[in-house]
Amino acid sequence: MSIFKLSQHIRDFSLKKIIPKIGVMIVLFLTILTGYTIGIYIQNKKSLEVVNRIEDVRIPVRAIVNEILIGTSKLAANQRGYFMSGDIKYKGERLEIWEKEVAFQVKRLLEFQKDLSAADQENVNVVIVKLNQYKVVQDELEQFYDENIAPIQNRIQLAQVSDTASKDALLADLLQKAKLDHELHELIYNKSRKLRQDYQKILQTIKDTQEKDLHVETEQINTEIMVTNSVMISALIIATIVWAGLGYLVSRSLKKSIQKPVDMLTKLQAGELPDDVQPSEDELNAIIAAGNKVIHNMKSASLFAKNIGEGNFDHTFHVSGENDVLGNSLxxxxxxxxxxxxxxxxxxxxxxxxxxxxxxxxxxxHMSGDFYATIISFIVKYVNANQGGLFVTQNNQLELMACYAFNRRKYLTKTVQPGEGLVGQAYLEKEFIFLKEVPVEYLRVTSGLGDAPPRCILICPLVLKDQVYGILELASFTVLGEHQIELVKKLCEQLASVVSAEQINQQTARLLLASQQQAEELRAQEEEMRQNMEELAATQEEMFRKEQEYLNRIRELEEKTV
Known part of the structure; x- marks a missing residue:
């Protein structure tokens, strides 16, 4: 069966088709790319080995040698500081530098010893011996200083600050110290300095060798890079020429085949919706079929968008699938x-x-007999409720001012105390109450709006500046929506302002009437007082007249008597 399929593929193979042409180009490209890759890999492998040797050996060894030279210089400097000042901190610092810097770097150098040349390996061994000898010599010099010079130095310092010290003894100590300083200098020159020069020379030799090898290996890398670049350029030129030739031949044959899909896509790009393109007999037929499907989907989407623009949201539209971005977006x-x-x-x-x-x-x-009835009738009808009641605060209690149910006014008398039932609770809490599960006996027992069981109850207080002026209660056979509840809240705010203003006006009118009544009473009292005053004045005049008459009679009697 497999042999039959293979023979069938061989018979179907033809360079007139698109896939065989592309297959030949791919095979040729892969052949050139494989040879190019193998050559690059070999060159890069050699260069990588050299680079690794530089990074892993040459550069670290140079750095280690420099650290050893710097560390030994610090050793000599600290010992000179100790000999010159006698400060013991230099002695401690020298030992710390030897352990943490010199000995540590020597240990690292031993780790790289196997990667060095035979001569450098021998030089490493000699350097280690010289450094150990140098340490021993430094220890001997410090011992000589501590046992011979340090005591004399201390006596000299004490004598210089003491007034009772003998000048002869001080002079003898100075001469003795000068002699010992000379001996110490000779020891440094003959032992320490010579050892230092020896290991510095060997370390410099190792360093120069590494720099020389580094230079040689760098030149080797540059040479290999130049060779690699030449190979890359040559292969690239050859591949470009071959690929360009094949591409030209294939493009000529493809241009004719893809003209139909190109024309179709060009029209789609321009915003046109062309008719279906006739199918072809080559591999591009799948593209043409897909393009025809796109045209069909675009026409459906365009018609759907047009209906949406006209407000016809019920127009049906079927998306091509879950990944149909345009359809799902529409x-x-x-x-x-x-x-x-x-x-x-x-x-x-x-x-x-x-x-x-x-x-x-x-x-x-306002405040007429039909005022509240008109309001509750409008609200119940507008929000599509079935029953409603409007309570107004009067004398610290809620009085049912108007009731409306089933398109008819209800004339009921009802008073609710604060905290009594849901209406009284809403009054105290100053918050609306919305019930979707209403007890069967609620309306008959609590609200007085009727006996029909509603689907929901909305109780909204009329609040203005944190003061409740009344309660609006609605009952509906259908559950009120959020927009209906929002409208009721805003209506209650508006009603609260009206009721507040009317109550203020009523209070003002009552105060004005009381003021007028008081003014009338005052005027009546003033008139009565005026009349009383006039009567009192007349009485006083009459009494004065009679008194004068009595006085005159008395004088007459007195005169007669005389």
Whole structure:
């Protein structure tokens, strides 16, 4: 069976088709690329070995040698500081430098010894011996200083600060110290300095060798890079020529084959929706079929978008699949526009309701017999409720001012105390209450709105500046939506302002009437007092007249008597 399939593929193979042409180009390209890659790999492997040797041996060894030279210089400097000042801190620092810097770097140098040349390996061994000898010599010099010079130095310092010291003894100590300093200098020159020069020379030799090897290996890398670049350029030129030739031949044959799909895509790019393209007999037929499917989907999407623009959100549209970005985006756009339209309708409905209530409040005489009845009738009808009641705060209690149910006014008398039932609770809490699960006996027992069991109850207080002026209670056979509840809240705010203003006006009128009554009473009292004063004045005049008459008679009698 497999042999039959192979023979079938061989018979079908033809350079007139697109896939065989591309296959030949791919095989040739892979052949050139494989040879090119192998050559680059070999060259890079050699260069990498040299680079690794430089990074792993040459550079670290040079750095280690420099650290050893710096460390030994610090050793000599600290010992000179100790001999010159006698400060013991230099002695401690020298030992610390030897352990942490010199000995540590020597240990690292031993780790690289096997990677060095035979001569450098021998030099490393000699350097280690010289460094150990140098340490021993430094220890001997410090011992000589501590046993011979340090005591004399201490006596000299004490004598210089003491007034009772003998000048002869001080002079003898100075001469003795000068002699010992000379001996110490000779020891340094003959032993320490010579050893230092020896190991520095050997270390410099190791360093120079590494620098020389580094230079040689760097030149080797540069040479290999130049060779690699030459090979790369040559292979690239050959591959470019071959590939360009084959590409030209293939492109000529492909140009004719792909003209139909190109024309179709060009029209789509320009925004046109062309008719279906006739299928071809080569491999591009799949592209043409897919393009025809795209045209069909674009036409469907265009018709769908047109219906959405006209407000027809019920127009059906079928997406090509889960990955249909355009189709799914159009569906999402339809849903969002539909939601936005619905929200706009709700907002307009709320605005219209507020405006209508405002007209009612302006046209209806406030606090008249039909005022509250007109309001509750409008609210119940507008929010599509079934029953409603409007309570107004009077003398610290809620009085049912108007009731409306089933398109008819109800004339009921009801008073609710604060905290009594849900209405009284809403009054105290100053918050609206919305019940979706209403007890069967609620209306008959608590609200007095009727006996029909509602689906929901909305109790909203009329609050203004944290003061409750009344309660609006609605009952509906359908659950009120959020926009209906929002409208009721805003209506209650508007009603609270009206009721507050009317109560203030009523209070003002009552105060004005009382003031007028008091003024009338005062005027009556003033008139009565005026009349009393006039009568009192007349009485006083009469009494004065009679008194004068009595006095005159008395004088006459007195005169007669005389």
């Amino acid at each position: 569906i999402q756009m339809r849903d969002k526009l539909q939601q936005v339209t619905l929200e706009d309708k709700k907002r307009n409905w709320i605005t219209h309701g507020l405006a209508e209530l405002g007209d009612i409040l302006r046209k209806t005489e």
